[in-house]
Amino acid sequence: MLNSIASAGRRVLPNQWDLIAFAAIMAVLTAVAQSYHGISAPLPTANEPVVSLDYSNLPYYALRTALRMFAALAASLVFTFTYATLAAKSRRAEMVLIPVLDILQSVPILGFLSFTVTFFLGLFPGNTLGAELAAIFAIFTSQAWNMAFSLYQSLRTVPRDLDEVARGFRLTGWQKFWQLEAPFSMPGLIWNTMMSMSGGWFFVVASEAITVGDTTITLPGVGSYIAKANDEGNWSAIGAAVLTMAIVILLYDQLLFRPIVAWADKFKVELSESEVVGSSWVLNLLQRTYWVRLGARPVFEALRAISLLPIRFPRALQARSSEEEQHPSRIADALWILAILAVAAWATWLTVSYIATEANWDEVLHVLVLTIYTLIRVLLLILLATIIWVPISVWIGLRPRWAEAIQPIAQFLAAFPVNLLFGATVSLVLAFNLNTNIWLSFLIIFGTQWYIVFNTIGGAAAFPNDLREAATNFRVHGWQWWTQVMIPGVAPYYLTGAITASGGSWNASIVAEYVKWKDHTVTAQGVGSYIAEATDKGDFPKIVLGVAMMSIFVTLLNRLFWRQLYAYAERRLRL
Amino acid sequence: MLDTAVTTLLNVDKVSQVFTTGSGENRKPVLDNVSMSLKAGEIVALLGRSGCGKSTLLRIISGLIHPTEGTIAISGEEVTGPAKDVAMVFQSFALFPWLDVLDNVEIGPRANGVPLDETRQRALKAIDTIGLDGFESAYPKELSGGMRQRVGFARALVMQPKILLMDEPFSALDVLTAETLRTDLLDLWQEGRMPIKSILMVTHNIEEAVLMSDRILVLSSNPGRIASEISVTIPHPRDRLDPDFRALVDRIYALMTQRPDPTKHPAPATSLGLAMSLPLVSTNSLAGMLEEIAAPPYNGKADLPHLADSLALEIDDLFPLGETLQLLKLAEFEEGDIKLTPLGQRFVDMDIDQRKKVLGEQLLANIPLASHIKRVLDERPSHRAPATRFREELEDYMSEDYADRTLRAIINLGRYGELFAYDENAQTFSYENPQ
DSSP states (O other), X not given: OHHHHHHHHHHHSOOHHHHHHHHHHHHHHHHHXXXXXXXXXXXXXXXXXXXXOXXXXXXXXXXXXXXXXXXXXXXXXHHHHHHHHHHHHOHHHHHHHHHHHHHHHHSOGGGGHHHHHHHHHHXXXXXXXXXXXHHXXXXXXXXXXXXXXXXXXXXXXXXXXXXXXXXXXXXXXXXXXXXXXXXHHHHHHHHHHHHHHHHHHHHHHHHHEEEXXXXXXXXXXXXXXXXXXXXXXXXXXXXXXXHHHHHHHHHIIIIIIHHHHHHHGGGOOOOSOOSOOOOOHHHHHHHHOSHHHHHHHHHHHHHHHHHXXXXXXXXXXXXXXXXXXHSOOHHHHHHHHHHHHHHHHHHHHHHHHHHHTTOOXXXXXXXXXXXXXXXXXXXXXXXHHHHHHHHHHHHHHTSHHXXXXXXXXXXXXXXSOTHHHHHHHHHHHHHTTOOHHHHTHHHHHHTTHHHHHHHHHHHHHTSOHHHHHHHXXXXXXXXXXXXXXXXXXXXXXXXXXXXXXXXXXXXXXXXXXXXXXXXXXXXXXXXXXXXXXXXXXXXXXXXXXXXXXXXXXXXXIIIIIIHHHHHHIIIIXXX | OHHHHHHEEEEEEEEEXXXXXXXXXXXXXXXXXXXXXXXXXXXXXXXXXXXXXXXXXXHHHTTSSOOSEEEEEETTEEOOSSOSSEEEEOTTOOOOTTSOHHHHHHHHHHHTTOOHHHHHHHHHHHHHHTTOTTOTTOOGGGSOHHHHHHHHHHHHHTTOOSEEEEESTTTTSOHHHHHHHHHHHHHHHHTTOSSOSEEEEXXXXXXXXXXXXXXXXXXXXXXXXXXXXXXOOOOSSOOTTSHHHHHHHHHHHHXXXXXXXXXXXXXXXXXXXXXXXXXXXXXXXXHHHHHHHHSTTTTTEEEHHHHHHHHTOOHHHHHHHHHHHHHTTSEEEETTXXXXXXXXXXXXXXXXXXXXXXXXXXXXXXOHHHHHHXXXXXXXXTOEEEHHHHHHHHHTTSOHHHHHHHHHHHHHHHHHTTSOEEETTTTEEESOOOO
C-alpha cells in the first residue's frame, strides 16, 4: 500500500525532461506572440526604413522568416489534404487535378511572384498582411505540389488487404481516412515535406524584398536584410545573415523534422524491423518526459475519438468501388472531358490574348531564343556538376565513415538559400571584369548541385557489398569499373538528384541571371533575366510570356528527357 | 422454410464474376455459376489452385465485391455491401502497423459505435481466448508471424460474427507455427469457445482442408466452378497418418489433376490452340522434378502427396510443374500419381545440349504458341516480330494477366530450347543471339 503511494507520488513529479520540454514550448509560444504584432502592422511608407543592418535585429528577423516558413507549411498541408484526397477519391476530379498539378510543378514560381504580390496587396490595401501573404504564397507554391503528389500516390497505393479490412469492418470514409489512409501516407508525405522545405528557404528569402514596377515590398526578415546589405555592399552584415540563416535551418531540422521523421517510422507498412531507424534527441526527450506525455494523452485520446466519428463522405467521394471502376458512364465521361477541354481552350485564349497586348511574334521568337540560352546553361551546368561531383560523391559514398559525416552537410547545403550570396558573388564578377554570360551561369547550379551530391552519396553507400567484392574479385577496374559497375549502380539515385537539381536551376535562373550589387545591375542573356527585368519594370504581359515559355520548356524537358531516363533506370538498373 | 432460414447461414446462389478490362471488353469469367451454402456448426473449405477465383468468392461473400450475377444471402438477408455478420482473417494478416495489438483488435467495434467499455471488455476477452495475453501493447512489427495471425483472429472474433471467413490464414506461416495455430483454432471450435456459428476457409493446401473441415468444395480453374463436393467424416482429432486420412488426400489429388473433360466445355474451334494458357515455371525445376521422379524411391512413378512432401512444394508449385511436363509429354498424371513417359526417362540421362534439343522439339510439337511464333519468324524477311503481336492474339482468348504470364512462360521455355531469342528492351522475338 505504502509502496504504491510512494511510487505514485514519484511518478507525478515532473522529471528533468519535462522542464526542458516546458521551457522549449513556452519559448515557442512567446516568440509567436511577439511576432504577431509585427505581422498585422500597417504598411510602412516608401522612405521609412523597414530593415536595419543592426546585428541585434537579426534574431527577430530570423524568427519572422522562420514563421513565414511555418505558415506556408501549414497552408501546404491543408492544400495537400484536400487536393490530393479529392484527386485520389474521385475519378473525374483526378482527370483534371493530376495533370494540373503536373504542370504547376514545372512552373517557375519566382516568375509569378509579381502577380501574387499585386494580388495579395490588393486584398489588404495599406497593410503588411498582404505582403506577408504574398511571401507565404511563394513558399507555399514551392512545397505544395510535391506534397500533394506524394499524398496522392500514397492514397492510390494503400495495400489492398488493409483496405479490405477497413471496408469489411464498415469504416466510414472519415474513419477509413484517419485510421488507414492518412497513417499509411505519413512517411512519404513527411519525407517530401522535408525535401520541399529545403527548397522553400530559397523562396522565402527571394520573396521578402521584391520590387514590382513602382511598388517595393520589404518584409522584415533575413532575406530583406541581405537585400539591404547587398545594396550597401556591407560584407560583415552579409556574413552575419548567412550565419543566422544557417542556425535557423539547423534548428528547423533538429527541432521539427528529425523528431517527426523518427516518429513517422512507425507508420511504415513493411512488417519487418527496418535496419536503419531514424533517431532524434528531441523525440527521445519528449518520449521520456512524464508530464508532457500525461498532458498529451487526453489530446491523443480525443483525436482518436474524433478520427473514429462515424462521418460519411458524400457519395462522390466514397472510395471508388470496384463496380464503379468497372462500369464508368461513358456519356458522362465524354461530357466531362468536353467541359475540361472547353475551359482549357478558354484559358489558353485568355493567356495568349493577354500576351498579345504587348508582344508580337518577334518578341515570342526573342523569348524562345532566350529560353534556349537558359536551357543550354542549365544542361551544361548539370553536366559539369555531374562530371565533378559524381566521382567525388561515389568516393565518399563507398567510405561509410565519410558518407555519414558528409551526407548531412550536403543536405544542409541544398537547403541553404544561396541566393543570399548572389550579390556578393557578383561583386567578384565586377571586380575582375568577367564575362557575365559565362560567369553568372555558375550561380544557377550553386544551390542545386548538392542534390546531386547527397543523392549520389546515398546511392554509392547503398551499393551492395557483394557486387563490389565481385568486381574486385574479377579485377574489374578503371573505365570498365565505372561504366559497368558503379555508374549503373548509382544511376537511379543520381537521376533523382539531377531531376531535382534541374527543376531548381530553372527557378534559380530568374534570380541568377539578373543580380544587383550596390548600384550595379548585372545580367546574363536568358529567359531568367528577361522575366526578372520585366518584373522590375512591372511589365506583366512580358512576365506571362517569359513564364509561359519557361514552363513549356521545363515540362518538355521533364517529359522527354528526365522521365524517360528515370523510367529506364528504374526498370533496368534498380538493384 | 423457417427451418432452413435458421440452419442455413449462408446461401450463395448462381454467382458469376467477370472482370472487365480498361477497354471495357468482357474477359473470361473468374467465377462461373457458383452455388453453395453453409450451415450453422460446420467448417467448410474452398479448395483450389491459385487463380481459381476462391479468394474472389470469399470477397463476394463478405460483401467486399459485388458479383456480376447471382446473389448472396446471410441468414436469409441479401448482402449488398460489406456484410455485418461476417469477419475475415487474411493471409497477409493485414494488421495496421501503426496500431498496437489492443487498438488493432478494438478498431472494428469502435468504428461501429460499440460503447468504449463494452469494446474494451470484448477485446480483452478475445485477446484472452486466442492466447495473446500480455501482448496488448505490442506493435505488429514486434511480433512473430504466428502471433500476428493470432491478432488477426482476435480482431475478427471481437466482431462476434456469425461466419468467420478465412483466406488462406496459415499459408504465410512456417510449417510448425501453422500446425500450432490450426490445432489451437480447432480446439477452440470444438469447445465452442468462439462466438461464431460457422467457418468458411479458403485454402490451396489439401491436407489442411482434410484436417480441418467437415466439407470440402473443390474449385476448378479458369473459370472457377465447383468441381466436386467431398464430406469429411473422419472424427476429430484427425491424424494425418490415419489410412482414411491418406486415402482422402490421395483421392483429392487425383480429382485435382484430372484432365478437364473436353466434351463439357469445348475450346473455341478457331483458336489454333492459342487458348492454352501456360504456367510460369523454371526449366531447372522441370528438370529437377523429372530427376526426382526417376530416382529411388519413386523409380519413374511418384505418389503426388509424397512427392509434394519430399520436394517441399505446395500444390500451387507442384501442379504447374506437373502440368508443364504433361504438356511436353515428358510425364503424365495418373490417378493421383505422376509417371514419367519413356521420353521423360531418357531426358533424365541426357546432357544439357541434348536436353535443350528435346525440349525445343517438344515445344514445337505440343505447344501451339511456340510453333506459331516460329512460323511467324520464318515468314518474315527480317525474322523479327514484336511481342505485342502475340500478346494481342492471346488476349482474344484469356485475360491480360494470363496472356502476359503465358508469353513470359513461352519466352522462358523457348530461350531454353533455343527456338528463338527475345530482346526485353525492344520487346521483340528474333533468331539473333549475340555472336
